[in-house]
Amino acid sequence: MALPISRQKAIREWxxxxxxxxxxxxxxxxxxxxxxxxxYHSFFDWSGGDTKQLIGFGNFSRAWNDRVLWGAxxxxxxxxxxxxxxxxxxxxxAVLIHRLKSERWQYAYRVxxxxxxxxxxxxxxxxWKFFFDPNLGVLNRVLDVTGLKHVLxxxxxxxxxxxxxxxxxxxxxxxxxxxxxxxxxxxxxxxxGAVGVLFYLAGLQSISTEIYEAAELDGVGSFGKFFYIELPxxxxxxxxxxxxxIIATLQGFGMQLLLLGETGGPGGRGMTPGLWMYNRAFxxxxxxxxxxxxxxxxxxxxxxxxxxxxxxxxxx
Amino acid sequence: MAHVVISNLVKVYPEKNGPGVRxxxxxxxxxxxxxxxxxxxxxxxxxxxxxxxxxxLEEVSEGTISLDGQVLNDVLPKDRDIAMVFQxxxxxxxxxxxxxxxxxxxxxxxxxxxxDTRVREAAVxxxxxxxxxxxxxxxxxxQRQRVAVGRxxxxxxxxxxxDEPLSNLDAKMRVSMRTEISxxxxxxxxxxxxxxxxxxxxxxxxxxxxxxxxxxxxQVATPLELYNRPKNLFVAGFIGSPPMNFFxxxxxxxxxxxxxxxxxxxxxxxxxxxxxxxxxxxAARLGQPVFFGIRPENIHDxxxxxxxxxxxxxxxxxEISEPMxxxxxxxxxxGATSFIARVRPTDRFEANQRINVTxxxxxxxxxxxxxEQVL
Amino acid sequence: MSGIAKGSVGARGHRxxxxxxxxxxxxxxxxxxxxxxxQVSFKDNAEFxxxxxxxxxxxxxxxxxxxxxxxxxxxxxxxTVFVAVSGTVFSLCFAISGAxxxxxxxxxxxxxxxxxxxxxxxxxxxxNIVPLFTLLKELSLLNTLTALIAxxxxxxxxxxxxxxxxxxxxxxxxxxxxxxxxxxxHFQQILNIVIPMSGPIIGTLAILAFLGKWxxxxxxxxxxxxxxxxxLGVGLIYLDGEYVKQWGQIMAAYFIASLxxxxxxxxxMRLFVRGLSAGAIKG
Numbered sequence: 001m002a003l004p005i006s007r008q009k010a011i012r013e014w015x016x017x018x019x020x021x022x023x024x025x026x027x028x029x030x031x032x033x034x035x036x037x038x039x040y041h042s043f044f045d046w047s048g049g050d051t052k053q054l055i056g057f058g059n060f061s062r063a064w065n066d067r068v069l070w071g072a073x074x075x076x077x078x079x080x081x082x083x084x085x086x087x088x089x090x091x092x093x094a095v096l097i098h099r100l101k102s103e104r105w106q107y108a109y110r111v112x113x114x115x116x117x118x119x120x121x122x123x124x125x126x127x128w129k130f131f132f133d134p135n136l137g138v139l140n141r142v143l144d145v146t147g148l149k150h151v152l153x154x155x156x157x158x159x160x161x162x163x164x165x166x167x168x169x170x171x172x173x174x175x176x177x178x179x180x181x182x183x184x185x186x187x188x189x190x191x192x193g194a195v196g197v198l199f200y201l202a203g204l205q206s207i208s209t210e211i212y213e214a215a216e217l218d219g220v221g222s223f224g225k226f227f228y229i230e231l232p233x234x235x236x237x238x239x240x241x242x243x244x245x246i247i248a249t250l251q252g253f254g255m256q257l258l259l260l261g262e263t264g265g266p267g268g269r270g271m272t273p274g275l276w277m278y279n280r281a282f283x284x285x286x287x288x289x290x291x292x293x294x295x296x297x298x299x300x301x302x303x304x305x306x307x308x309x310x311x312x313x314x315x316x
Numbered sequence: 317m318a319h320v321v322i323s324n325l326v327k328v329y330p331e332k333n334g335p336g337v338r339x340x341x342x343x344x345x346x347x348x349x350x351x352x353x354x355x356x357x358x359x360x361x362x363x364x365x366x367x368x369x370x371x372x373l374e375e376v377s378e379g380t381i382s383l384d385g386q387v388l389n390d391v392l393p394k395d396r397d398i399a400m401v402f403q404x405x406x407x408x409x410x411x412x413x414x415x416x417x418x419x420x421x422x423x424x425x426x427x428x429x430x431x432d433t434r435v436r437e438a439a440v441x442x443x444x445x446x447x448x449x450x451x452x453x454x455x456x457x458x459q460r461q462r463v464a465v466g467r468x469x470x471x472x473x474x475x476x477x478x479d480e481p482l483s484n485l486d487a488k489m490r491v492s493m494r495t496e497i498s499x500x501x502x503x504x505x506x507x508x509x510x511x512x513x514x515x516x517x518x519x520x521x522x523x524x525x526x527x528x529x530x531x532x533x534x535q536v537a538t539p540l541e542l543y544n545r546p547k548n549l550f551v552a553g554f555i556g557s558p559p560m561n562f563f564x565x566x567x568x569x570x571x572x573x574x575x576x577x578x579x580x581x582x583x584x585x586x587x588x589x590x591x592x593x594x595x596x597x598x599a600a601r602l603g604q605p606v607f608f609g610i611r612p613e614n615i616h617d618x619x620x621x622x623x624x625x626x627x628x629x630x631x632x633x634x635e636i637s638e639p640m641x642x643x644x645x646x647x648x649x650x651g652a653t654s655f656i657a658r659v660r661p662t663d664r665f666e667a668n669q670r671i672n673v674t675x676x677x678x679x680x681x682x683x684x685x686x687x688e689q690v691l
Numbered sequence: 692m693s694g695i696a697k698g699s700v701g702a703r704g705h706r707x708x709x710x711x712x713x714x715x716x717x718x719x720x721x722x723x724x725x726x727x728x729x730q731v732s733f734k735d736n737a738e739f740x741x742x743x744x745x746x747x748x749x750x751x752x753x754x755x756x757x758x759x760x761x762x763x764x765x766x767x768x769x770x771t772v773f774v775a776v777s778g779t780v781f782s783l784c785f786a787i788s789g790a791x792x793x794x795x796x797x798x799x800x801x802x803x804x805x806x807x808x809x810x811x812x813x814x815x816x817x818x819n820i821v822p823l824f825t826l827l828k829e830l831s832l833l834n835t836l837t838a839l840i841a842x843x844x845x846x847x848x849x850x851x852x853x854x855x856x857x858x859x860x861x862x863x864x865x866x867x868x869x870x871x872x873x874x875x876x877h878f879q880q881i882l883n884i885v886i887p888m889s890g891p892i893i894g895t896l897a898i899l900a901f902l903g904k905w906x907x908x909x910x911x912x913x914x915x916x917x918x919x920x921x922x923l924g925v926g927l928i929y930l931d932g933e934y935v936k937q938w939g940q941i942m943a944a945y946f947i948a949s950l951x952x953x954x955x956x957x958x959x960m961r962l963f964v965r966g967l968s969a970g971a972i973k974g
Contacts, residue, residue, distance in 0.1 A: 002860060005796040006330060006375045016792050016877060020804065023789035023848045030823065030845035031811055037822035093717055096710045105711070112718050116725060118952045121906045122927050123945045127724045129931065136739065136938065138727065190720045251817035254909055258928065274817055281821045282913065294818030301817075373868050394874035406869035410887040419883070420873035467869075 042295045046288035059292035069293060072264075072273045078181060079272070080249045086191040087241065093192045094200035095230055110201070113194045125258055128187055132259075134170035139186075143171070174259060177267030184270065187255075196241060203237045204230060243308050250301055253278055273297045317384050318474035318507035320347040320370065326378035327365050327531075339365050341531040342379065347475075347509060352501050354522030355511045357554075362531040363511045364479055370509065371400050371477050383474060394423075399468035400477040404484060405460045407452040407467075413439075414448040417466045431470075438466040441500070458489045465500070478510040482517065494520060515555050519543070527551050549688035552609050552681055558645065561615070561655035563608040564685065567601055574599065575627075576608050576682075583651030589627030591677050598682050598691045605685035614676040615657035617646070629674045637665040648673065732756055732942035739938060753939055760943030766919065767926030768948065774836050774922055775904035778843040782900050783893060786848055790855035791881050795867070811849045824913055834916045843904055851896050858892050859885055898959060905952060923948055 005013070042059055046052035063069055097109050116124075131138040143149035152165040165171060173183045207229065215225050253274030256264055262279050264271030271279075273293065281290035327340040340362040347353045355363040368374040370381055372393030381388045388396050399420075407416050414435055421431045439445045442462040452460055461481055468476055478497075482490045498521050501508055512518055518525045519539045527534040527542065527550070535547045539555075546552035552560045563586065565578040570589075578585040588608070590598075598606075618629060635647040635654065639661060646657045646665060657673060665671070682691040731739055733752040793801055823842065824833075832838035862884065870880045886893065908924025915925055927948065930941060 002794050002797045002801070003864060004329075005798060007799075008375045010796070010798055013796065013798070013877075016795065016798055019788040019877065020792035022785045023852060024804070026785065026841065026845035027808070027811060027848050030826075030842050031816070031819065031849075034819040034822040034826055037826065038818045041822060089717070093714065096714050100710055100714075101707050109714055109718065112722070114956070116721050118956050119725060119728075119945075119949050120923065120952060122908055122924055123728075123948055124724060126927060126931055126945065127728055130938065131724075131727075136736075141744075190717050192717055192721055258908075258931075277817070278820070281824075287821055287825070290821050291818065294821060298818045371872060373871065393872045398872075400869070400872050402865045402869060404863065404865055406863065406865040408866065408870075408883060408887075411883075419870075419875075423874040423879065467873075 038291045038294055041288055042291035044288040044291075045286075046291075047285045052288065055288075059289045060296075062289065063292055063296055068268065068271060069273060069276055069296075071268070072271045072276050075181070075264075075270065076250055076272045079184060079252075080246055082185045083245050083249050084242070086188065087196070087238070087245065089191045090193055090196040091200055091231075091234065091238065094197045094204060094234075095226060097197070098201055098204040098230075110198065113192070113197055117194045122258075125255060129174070129259055132173040132183060134172045134175070137170075137173070139173060140170050175266055177265070177269045180260065180265050180267070180269040183259075184256075187259075199237055199241070200234055203234050207233055243305070246304065246308075247301055250274075250304070251297060317349050319349045319384055320345075320475060320507065320509070321382045322346070322366070322370070322379070323382070324379035325366065325369065325376065325381065327362070327369060327374065328377040339531050340369075343528075343531075343533050345526055345533065345536065347507060350505050350507055352498075352508045352510065352521060352523045354518035354525045355509065355528060356513065356515055356518040356525055357528035357534075359513060360530075361528040363513075363528050366528075367400075367477055367479055367509060367511045370475075371398055372396055373400075397474045398477060399471045399473040399475075400479065401461075401464045401468050401481045403480045405452075405464040407460055407463055409452055412449050412451055413444060413455070413463050413466075416452070416463055417470050420467065420471055434470040434472070435466075438469040441469065441503070442466050442496075457485050458493060461485065461493060462496075465497070469500075469504070474507065476506055476508040478508065478512075480512050481510075482512070483514070490517075497521060516557060519555065525555075527554060545690075546681065547690055549607060549609070549683045552683070552690070556611060558612050558656045558658070560609045560611050560681070561653075562683075563610075563650075563653050563655070564605065565608060566603060566605055567598060567682075569602055573627075574602070576606070578608075578650060578652065579605075580650060580652035585652070586630040586632075586650050587627075588630070588675060588677060588680075589625075590680070593678070601682075601684060601691060606691070607683040607685055607688075609681040609683060610675055610677075610679060612645070612656045612658040614679040615655070615659075616674050616676070617657065617659045618672040618674050625674070628677050629672055631670055631672050634665050634667060634669045634671060636667060728942050728945055731938055732760070732946055733939065735939050736937060756937075756939040756943040757947070759937075759940045760945075760947050763930065763940065763944045764923065764926050764948055767921050767923050768951065770836060770920060771905060771923040772951065774839050774843070775901050778840045778847075778904045779897050779900040781840065782844045782847040782851060783897055785844065786851035786855055786896070787881060787885060787889075787893070789848065789852045790859055791877070791885060793852070793856045794859035795877070808849050808852060812853065816846070820909070820913065823910075827914060833914055834920065835914075836920055836922075838914050839904075839907070839911055839922065842910060843900075843907070847900050847903070851900070854892065854896060855889070858889055862888055894959065898955070901955070902952070 041052070043054060043056055044052040045055045045058065097106055100106050100109075119127075130136070134140060140149075143152065149165070149171075153167050156165040171179070173179050211229055212225065215229060220228065251274050253272045256270045256272055256275050257278065259265075260270040262275070262283050264275055264279075274297065277290045277293040277297065280286045280293060322343060322345040324342045324344060325340055326338070326342050328336040328338050330336045343362075343366065345353075355366065357363050365374060369376050370388075372388065372391065376389050383396065383398075408419065411419065417435045417438060418431050421434065426434075435448075436445070439448055442465060444459070444462055444466060447455065447459060447463075452463070455463065461484075464481070481497075482493050485493060494517060497510075501521075510518075510521060519542075522539060524536060524538055525542055526536045529550055535542060535551045537545075542551060542555050546555065546560075549562070553562065563576075563578050565576055565580075565585065567590075568575045568577050574590045576586075576588045576590060578587070580586070630650065632648045632650050635649055637647070638645040642661060643658050644661050644665070646659055648655055648657055648671075683689065684691055730746040733746065733754075733756065734742075735753055735756070738751075738753075792798070793805055827833050827838050827842075830838075832841070866884055867880055870884060875883065905923065907922070908928060911922045911925045912928065915921055918929075921929065927945075930944065
């Protein structure tokens with residue numbers, strides 16, 4: 001803990017304040033000021049320049065009726081569910097690696113896991129966009145080669161009548177409104193992010209072998225070990241990841257921007273609240289309204305964070 | 317000259333809602349030039365705080381600390397010409413022994429050759445010459461401690477401060493380092509202030525000892541004087557190992573003699589006749605509760621055959637006997653008081669055995685029960 | 692890695708090969724994009740259409756794709772290296788400095804300031820982008836790399852100071868006191884005590900900061916206008932948007948974009964894996 005200090009000595013040590021000054025200035029200028037400015041400007045009709053007009057809650061009432069915005073929240077909700085599901089493989093992989101006997105293999109796998117992280121996130125994004133390309137894209141090739149395409153066509157024709165999977169027509173993953181959400185779901189297959197796996201692995205390694213031996217003696221099988229030993233102990237990390245994940249997904253729009261463009265793709269099916277904010281500000285030039293949308297999003301996230309904190313504290 | 321005067325020193329730790337915690341209560345102490353002054357006392361007595369105030373690491377709440385007449389209160393630690401050896405050595409972990417010792421000099425912009433001379437001199441003095449290129453983690457506890465001492469020596473300060481430097485060493489190392497530090501003091505002749513909770517260290521190393529308790533000074537004197545003429549109960553019981561024995565009781569007049577009668581509800585109390593020399597001084601305390609103190613070596617066991625003066629004898633019970641080789645420690649009890657005696661080496665004692673012991677009453681100390689001061 | 696004997700977790704009697712199989716499969720799929728990137732970079736579009744899966748014959752590898760790729764994104768990489776390195780260096784310098792302030796003594800008002808920092812950690816930055824843009828405009832920082840560096844440093848402060856403060860507080864206090872008595876100023880104490888003893892943590896934070904800046908595209912997209920200033924993020928977007936795509940060249944460009952990171956990772960592999968694990972255990 002930082003040592004307590006008497007008034008006298010503190011005055012003598014005034015130079016210490018200089019040490020925190022740069023950080024303070026930077027944070028005040030580039031974090032606090034914009035935040036305050038955002039709140040302020042959300043009450044204005046403002047196009048980013050010097051002209052602004054106070055319209056009180058005008059932006060907010062417009063937001064209340066904004067179908068696109070609420071649609072975006074709905075989309076983001078679905079995306080959160082997707083991401084929840086995508087957490088599972090990371091946990092499973094961590095457990096599998098953890099249970100391997102050879103320490104050398106464990107290390108080897110960890111290294112192999114980290115290698116994809118070398119590719120900058122952006123590049124991965126674009127490679128996937130390449131995969132989704134209807135003509136040259138790998139995804140369609142895979143479907144053709146494995147025959148899954150025919151299965152999908154059959155399902156479409158006979159059972160679901162989506163009219164998306166048609167014979168001899170390349171599947172437009174990012175150009176068919178109905179396929180946008182599934183595409184976002186598929187993205188990142190097999191969904192094992194190295195950071196998550198390594199975190200879970202570290203947590204698993206703190207479990208003492210004695211518990212495993214006791215379980216063996218009790219005749220607990222593989223699945224049992226997972227549910228009774230590993231899962232509960234990883235739960236804290238899972239919960240931490242969960243919180244971060246939800247918050248990140250809620251405000252995320254970078255991926256959508258790059259994969260689908262500023263309007264969230266055909267039919268706007270990929271529109272998230274963040275993307276809508278970006279769109280209104282930089283495409284439509286409605287800065288004031290964008291600030292308001294940002295505010296709404298922020299309040300949303302804040303509430304969720306507080307809720308989550310309370311929930312977590314109660315658990316402890 | 318390195319003459320330190322502490323005057324009315326007070327340290328108060330501020331509290332959020334309150335007057336604060338008073339850790340040092342206005343002490344006065346004078347440390348002479350070239351003296352080795354040991355500050356000793358139980359945990360929390362304020363000795364370390366006092367030392368740190370001398371060093372400048374703690375602010376003084378009230379009072380002054382002066383070195384050769386110059387008041388140090390507002391002087392920065394580095395300008396006080398004082399060096400400190402820390403309990404946990406505080407060596408810079410990524411610097412070699414040489415660099416650790418040279419650091420302070422480097423900061424003060426000493427010329428390189430001067431630094432080199434000083435470091436090497438200190439290394440020779442402490443037997444560290446072969447270790448100059450090692451990192452602290454490659455050293456043993458004793459070696460690290462020596463580097464910490466070396467770091468202080470190269471500064472050639474007016475005063476050396478030691479903050480319980482040996483408490484992290486094992487017993488054997490402690491004994492050898494004790495002599496090393498004493499030799500160092502003889503060699504350098506510098507003023508040293510040494511804080512410890514171990515009274516053996518204080519007794520063996522100090523020119524004078526300052527016994528502290530609860531933020532105040534109990535007594536300041538040479539080791540022998542503390543041992544033979546403790547001013548109060550605390551000092552008497554603190555100095556000496558095994559510690560002085562205390563018997564609670566009253567002084568009675570029996571005819572022309574004054575006797576001490578132990579307060580004992582369980583068995584016949586010990587009754588001792590006080591020799592004339594003592595009687596005069598404590599006559600005033602007749603009838604009042606007192607503590608009778610006597611050191612273990614002044615209690616002797618009486619062989620069954622020998623005749624002894626009944627006035628200085630008592631029949632007691634053996635609890636445990638610890639043969640130490642050169643002597644035997646007997647843990648005895650009167651039924652109300654447990655006490656220790658140091659007797660000739662012998663192993664003829666058993667638990668619950670009743671024996672006779674005699675007290676050398678010329679060496680007795682009496683303390684007023686209420687004020688705990690010596691009579 | 693903990694000192695528990697891990698060998699026996701994989702229990703006796705259970706064979707390992709199914710686990711190896713599953714793990715291996717998952718990893719293979721995960722590495723698939725990387726593989727594709729590599730092998731496509733040596734083909735031209737025609738070859739790719741004919742043979743999308745397997746690498747083409749090395750004799751006919753199109754090295755010119757790579758030359759072209761370098762020309763394409765070389766300048767972007769240079770800009771990004773500049774921004775990332777400066778950003779990381781400044782960010783850590785200020786963060787160490789700030790963390791030292793909080794960790795050394797409980798100076799008056801440090802509680803208030805700390806709460807101010809913490810609050811920032813909880814606030815999502817999503818709403819800031821718009822006013823940030825106008826702020827940068829006011830400061831005439833639009834279309835400069837300085838803007839990217841400044842905003843990046845500011846953004847990283849909170850997290851870095853948070854982590855570093857906890858770390859510095861764990862350093863033995865008497866080390867600082869000994870330095871104080873030796874005559875070291877606070878700056879010297881940071882240099883001689885904090886930094887040497889915080890090596891791994893600073894390393895991990897540096898890597899995270901560098902990575903963050905390398906992958907950043909949103910702010911550069913909004914702020915930068917001149918093509919010469921584009922960082923990697925914007926550059927890649929530009930590439931994706933403008934081109935009648937010669938995938939071979941683009942894939943080569945993508946790979947080159949990853950090279951600096953590969954270099955860093957090869958150097959810090961141990962540190963990074965250990966750093967993540969240690970961070971996880973503490974958290």
